[in-house]
Amino acid sequence: MVTAACACRSESKAEAPPAPVAATAPEPSAEMHGVGGVEGVDAAYDRSRQPARFVAALGLSPGQRVADVGAGLGYFTPRLADAVGPTGQVVATDIDGEAIQRLRARMLGRRNVEVRKVEPDEPGLEGGAYDLILLSEVDHFFANRVDSLTRLRPALTPQGRIAVTHLRAMKPPLVAAAQAAGYAIVSEVNDLPDHYLLFLRPTVSR
Numbered sequence: 001m002v003t004a005a006c007a008c009r010s011e012s013k014a015e016a017p018p019a020p021v022a023a024t025a026p027e028p029s030a031e032m033h034g035v036g037g038v039e040g041v042d043a044a045y046d047r048s049r050q051p052a053r054f055v056a057a058l059g060l061s062p063g064q065r066v067a068d069v070g071a072g073l074g075y076f077t078p079r080l081a082d083a084v085g086p087t088g089q090v091v092a093t094d095i096d097g098e099a100i101q102r103l104r105a106r107m108l109g110r111r112n113v114e115v116r117k118v119e120p121d122e123p124g125l126e127g128g129a130y131d132l133i134l135l136s137e138v139d140h141f142f143a144n145r146v147d148s149l150t151r152l153r154p155a156l157t158p159q160g161r162i163a164v165t166h167l168r169a170m171k172p173p174l175v176a177a178a179q180a181a182g183y184a185i186v187s188e189v190n191d192l193p194d195h196y197l198l199f200l201r202p203t204v205s206r
Contacts (some may be wrong), residue, residue, distance in 0.1 A: 035072030035099040036137065038106070039079075050196045055079040057189045057197060058163055060088075064131040067155065068092040069123065070138030074103040080134070081113050089127065091142075093118045125155035135164045145177030153182070153202050161186065161199040171196045 033130040039051050055076060062085035068077050073090035080090045092107075093116045096098050099116045107113040115204065118124030125133075133152055144149040152162060162183070164174055178185065178200050 014137075020191060035094070035096055036075045038073050039075060045137050049075065050110035050192055051076060054165070054192065054195075054197065056062055056082055057192075058083070058132060058134070060084055060132065064088065065129055065157075066091070067087045067125050067130045067133045069125075069133055069135055069152070070094055070141065071103060071136075072096065072099045074115075074136065075206055076136060077103065077113060078110070081110050082108075084112065084136065086112055089111055091116060091130075094122050095120050123151055123155060125152070127154045128157055130155050131160050133160070133162045134136040135162065137166050139164060139166065139174050139177075140170060145174060146180045149177060149200075150185060156202065158199075162198065163197065165192075165195050165197045167194055171198075174198075 005029055027056070039049075058080075060080070060083040062083075065085045065088060066080050067085055068074070068080055068090055071077055071094050074092055077090060077092045084090060090113045092103060092113065095118060097117055100115055102154045104115045106114055115160060116124050133155060139145055139148070145175075150160070157161070164178075166174065168186070173199075182203050183200040184203045186197050187199045
């Protein structure tokens with residue numbers, strides 16, 4: 001497991017086999033782990049994640065700015081971009097270079113999406129700029145949840161929120177870390193098939 005403080009996925013750098021003699025090398029087919037998925041590839045995963053329902057529950061508005069932290073392959077990134085519209089922006093971050101490369105390729109043509117590779121110990125987000133920071137199935141990669149949540153706080157706007165979603169069994173350590181980092185749970189969604197979704201706001205000044 002990567003000792004990441006604010007972003008997010010384990011690096012996946014399996015050594016590729018010798019390439020055949022060809023004009024261009026084929027894209028590696030090995031499955032990547034710890035970087036999520038892509039909507040439409042696995043029907044069972046889509047049924048579990050309920051992407052349309054999930055993004056609607058985030059309550060986003062056109063023109064807002066969202067950070068998709070630890071985005072991996074960007075399972076929710078396109079829907080987030082649609083939700084904030086052309087006047088909004090989604091910044092998708094990850095520490096995994098291969099995942100970032102694939103996500104950039106998928107987001108070509110979407111002018112309201114910026115994909116950033118960040119360092120393990122830094123969020124890579126501007127201060128006071130984000131209406132929502134999404135942590136989707138990522139907080140268990142943090143070396144220290146309290147430290148990571150604390151580092152994310154300065155990036156929020158005055159009314160900004162952090163939305164956290166994960167399998168329900170992963171909820172207790174996140175809640176404990178959020179309270180220790182000076183956040184309050186302001187709302188929660190409990191009707192997703194396998195995941196919790198809760199919203200955090202800082203209770204202490206930055």
